[in-house]
Amino acid sequence: MSEGALRGLDDRQLEAVTTLRGPVAVLAGAGTGKTRVITHRIAHGVDTGAYSPGRVMAVTFTAKAAGEMRGRLRALGVEGVSARTFHAAALAQLNFFWPSLAGDSMPSIVDNKVRLLAHAADTLGITPDTPTLRDVASEIEWRKVTMRSVADYVSARPRGVGRLPVERVADLQRAYEKLKDERRQVDFEDILLACAGMLEAEPHIARAVHEQYRHFTVDEFQDVSPLQHRLLELWVGERKDLCVVGDASQTIYSFAGADVRFLLEFDARHDDAHVVRLETNYRSDPAVLAVANSLMRGRPGALHLVPSDRAPSGDPDPLVTGYPDDDAEARGVASRIAAQLKSGIDPRRIAVLYRAHAQSAEISRALADAGIAASVIGGKKFFELPEVRQALMELRAATVAPIDTGFIDTVRDILRTRGLTEEPPEAGGALRDAWEARAAVLRLAEEAPAGTTLRVFTDDLIARARAQDEPALRTVTLATLHAAKGLEWDHVHLVGFAEGQLPIGYATTFEQIDEERRLAYVGITRAGRTLSLSWARGSRDRQPSRFLQEIGSGTLRAAGASASSGARGRVAGSPRASTPGGGDAPRRR
Numbered sequence: 224m225s226e227g228a229l230r231g232l233d234d235r236q237l238e239a240v241t242t243l244r245g246p247v248a249v250l251a252g253a254g255t256g257k258t259r260v261i262t263h264r265i266a267h268g269v270d271t272g273a274y275s276p277g278r279v280m281a282v283t284f285t286a287k288a289a290g291e292m293r294g295r296l297r298a299l300g301v302e303g304v305s306a307r308t309f310h311a312a313a314l315a316q317l318n319f320f321w322p323s324l325a326g327d328s329m330p331s332i333v334d335n336k337v338r339l340l341a342h343a344a345d346t347l348g349i350t351p352d353t354p355t356l357r358d359v360a361s362e363i364e365w366r367k368v369t370m371r372s373v374a375d376y377v378s379a380r381p382r383g384v385g386r387l388p389v390e391r392v393a394d395l396q397r398a399y400e401k402l403k404d405e406r407r408q409v410d411f412e413d414i415l416l417a418c419a420g421m422l423e424a425e426p427h428i429a430r431a432v433h434e435q436y437r438h439f440t441v442d443e444f445q446d447v448s449p450l451q452h453r454l455l456e457l458w459v460g461e462r463k464d465l466c467v468v469g470d471a472s473q474t475i476y477s478f479a480g481a482d483v484r485f486l487l488e489f490d491a492r493h494d495d496a497h498v499v500r501l502e503t504n505y506r507s508d509p510a511v512l513a514v515a516n517s518l519m520r521g522r523p524g525a526l527h528l529v530p531s532d533r534a535p536s537g538d539p540d541p542l543v544t545g546y547p548d549d550d551a552e553a554r555g556v557a558s559r560i561a562a563q564l565k566s567g568i569d570p571r572r573i574a575v576l577y578r579a580h581a582q583s584a585e586i587s588r589a590l591a592d593a594g595i596a597a598s599v600i601g602g603k604k605f606f607e608l609p610e611v612r613q614a615l616m617e618l619r620a621a622t623v624a625p626i627d628t629g630f631i632d633t634v635r636d637i638l639r640t641r642g643l644t645e646e647p648p649e650a651g652g653a654l655r656d657a658w659e660a661r662a663a664v665l666r667l668a669e670e671a672p673a674g675t676t677l678r679v680f681t682d683d684l685i686a687r688a689r690a691q692d693e694p695a696l697r698t699v700t701l702a703t704l705h706a707a708k709g710l711e712w713d714h715v716h717l718v719g720f721a722e723g724q725l726p727i728g729y730a731t732t733f734e735q736i737d738e739e740r741r742l743a744y745v746g747i748t749r750a751g752r753t754l755s756l757s758w759a760r761g762s763r764d765r766q767p768s769r770f771l772q773e774i775g776s777g778t779l780r781a782a783g784a785s786a787s788s789g790a791r792g793r794v795a796g797s798p799r800a801s802t803p804g805g806g807d808a809p810r811r812r
Contacts, residue, residue: 228266228299232259233531239499240264243273245439246493247466248486252526253515253748254506254711257468261440262292264466266299274438276303280458283442284308288709290692292442305436309451310411313418320421320428333403333410336360343398351395355385361479363396367412368448368480373397415450422457433460444469444489448480463495471524475705475742477734487524504528504748506711510540511754513778515747518740518770528748541747541754543720543771543779552759553589556716559755560699561593563714570596572713574700576746578725582718583701590699596647596655600702600710606688610660614638615684622678630677634668659696667694704742707749715750717743721758721765743770 232240236256239249240263251257265281268274281304283289292306305312321329333339340356351359362384366376373393383389403410409417422429439459441447444467447455459465467489474483490496504512509530519525546552560573575586575597583599590597605611617637635643643661648654664684671680687693700712704725719725726739747754756779758767771779 228263228270232263233503235499235501235503236260236263239501240267242497242499243268243271245463245465246489246496248444248489248496248498249466249468249501250486250498250524250526251468251470251501252504252528253470253473253745254504254528255501256505257442257470257501258288258292258295260501261442261466261468262295262299265296265304265440266301268438269301269304276301277305278435278437279304279440280312280436280438281306281440281442282309282312282455284446285709286311287692288442294692309454310414313414313454316432317414317418317421320425320431324421324425324428330407330409332414333408336363336410339402339408340395340399343402344395346398346402347391347394349387349391349395351385351387355387358384359387359392359395362392363399363410364412365478365480366396367416368450370449370453373400412450415454419450419454419457422454429457429460432458433462437462438464440466440468442468443473445471445474445483445486446476446481447485449482450480452482452485463493465493470526472519472522472526472741472744473708475708475738475745477738483524500526502526502529503531505531505533506751507748508750508752508754510778511747511750514541514754514774515744517774517778518744518747520773522737522740539753541750541756541779543756543767544758545767546757546759548761549585549759550589552718552757553585554592556586556718556755556757557589557593557595559716560590560595564595568714570697570699571695572751573716574702574707574710574712574714574749575716575718576702576704576707576749577718578704578727578742579719580703582724586701586718596659596696596698597701598656598659598696598698600700600706605660605663605693605696606684608657608660610641610657611664614641614661614664615681615688617641618677618681618684622681630671630675630680631668633677634680635665638665659698663694663696666697704746708745711749711751713751714753715746716755716757717746718757719759720756720768720771721760722768723763723765724758725768725770740770740773743768 229237229240236259239247239260243264249257249260251260261281265274265279268279269276281289281292283292283306286308289306289308289311293304296302296304296306307315318329321327337353337356337360340359344351344356362376362380366373369379371379373396376396377389377393380392381389384392387395422432436458439455441455446469455465467486469486471483471487474481477483490498507515507528507530512528512530516527544552544555546555556575560575563573564570577583577586580601587597587599606615614637618634621633621637638661641661642657643665644658647658647662667684668680671683702710720743725743726736730736730739756771758771759765
């Protein structure tokens with residue numbers, strides 16, 4: 224088993240996996256196999272007897288990532304590891320200890336912060352609109368994860384929110400906290416605060432937690448907030464068995480309180496820290512990596528990504544195209560995707576990424592007009608779709624009745640009665656979305672291992688729903704750059720590479736622009752084989768993104784369309800762009 228945990232690792236991955244005693248910092252660049260390293264390190268520790276599974280806590284930032292980690296550990300023969308988000312781990316501890324401390328059950332969790340803020344605003348006699356309330360909710364979250372009081376918040380954020388001056392924002396936050404206490408509720412951030420407070424105030428509880436968990440691993444450490452870091456310190460205590468994994472170049476949540484200094488200064492905080500750098504990329508074409516490295520050259524903590532021998536290669540240099548307006552950009556991207564599909568590329572391997580949700584509407588219309596089905600990340604979750612829930616309910620019911628047909632035939636028959644036709648409806652609209660969802664259920668059945676029964680299949684679907692392990696629909700993916708983090712596709716089209724869009728218009732300080740650069744880097748490094756960047760001049764006379772100039776013309780080629788009507792203008796940082804229909808500019812290395 225131990226050999227299995229070590230098999231197939233490169234030298235740096237092997238170093239990280241076999242360094243079982245902390246403190247350890249794994250600086251893992253995009254596509255370098257960080258999840259593989261995390262899970263194989265835990266498995267190796269269990270296999271060698273260095274770790275007891277029940278005393279390992281692996282912390283990550285999303286329930287989906289935690290579910291994936293548990294699945295990979297199971298595949299390595301390891302059960303019993305606590306792989307959870309910060310909030311899930313803290314909530315479990317609060318639920319366990321709260322009754323003995325307070326003589327009562329845990330308070331309920333606020334299900335809608337904006338609605339509660341609206342009620343708090345009523346007590347103050349003010350009526351902020353919903354967008355303002357959403358922004359105030361974000362400010363509350365930022366205040367708490369940065370461990371500030373309301374008074375400290377006023378000093379740190381003096382500008383206010385929308386039309387509300389900072390003093391009124393502070394009043395609203397106090398009214399929110401008062402109303403929350405009266406209703407005996409806690410919000411998401413209170414869970415971490417309460418857990419940290421419990422461990423600080425109750426030494427016997429801290430001792431019990433220290434006895435339960437001896438070995439800690441934290442994924443995406445660049446996104447840790449001061450509050451999460453404090454809670455982690457309380458969990459670890461005086462011990463040193465802590466392994467953190469992260470990439471400074473993928474810090475994209477500073478606006479929400481994340482502090483990359485915890486990663487960058489890890490070895491300074493821990494005198495005996497062992498630092499491993501993972502820079503061999505197994506995802507992307509060397510030409511894509513050249514763009515990513517050029518963009519992040521000289522940035523603090525940036526890793527230099529090197530293509531592996533197994534990396535895809537031989538594809539054209541990444542493409543940059545300027546368009547006269549947003550509609551032309553959307554149609555141009557749709558045309559390129561249509562050509563990719565025609566060449567036989569699976570739509571699930573194609574993504575269109577953008578900075579803001581509002582940019583998806585134009586792209587969605589252009590794809591629908593071209594007959595291309597697309598799914599937006601951030602929409603309704605797969606297992607919450609009514610078509611999927613209905614199918615699962617009927618499949619479950621079928622397991623208790625005698626079945627004359629085979630397992631897959633039963634699934635197919637049930638889905639056909641619900642509208643799964645041989646040919647899909649036209650792209651765009653609810654009918655096509657429902658068809659794609661049902662087709663995904665059938666595909667899961669067809670891909671099930673030999674010998675799978677209907678009962679086993681439905682049990683597996685229920686387990687996947689709980690773990691948020693969602694199948695990919697056979698569609699092109701649309702996603703914001705934030706939502707795309709942690710995902711990958713063979714072919715990525717990154718749109719809106721213009722000033723005011725990327726970097727976004729409200730990013731004005733050096734730190735804000737740097738975060739936008741990291742967002743662009745995340746988008747670029749999602750691509751495996753091909754990458755295209757595009758921008759549109761539009762009615763506001765946008766200019767190409769400064770990041771194109773920073774990347775430089777040696778790693779990009781320009782083609783397809785000019786951003787100014789009839790002119791042969793230079794796209795910043797790229798070779799000379801051609802006029803529409805003029806063909807590609809020469810490749811440059």
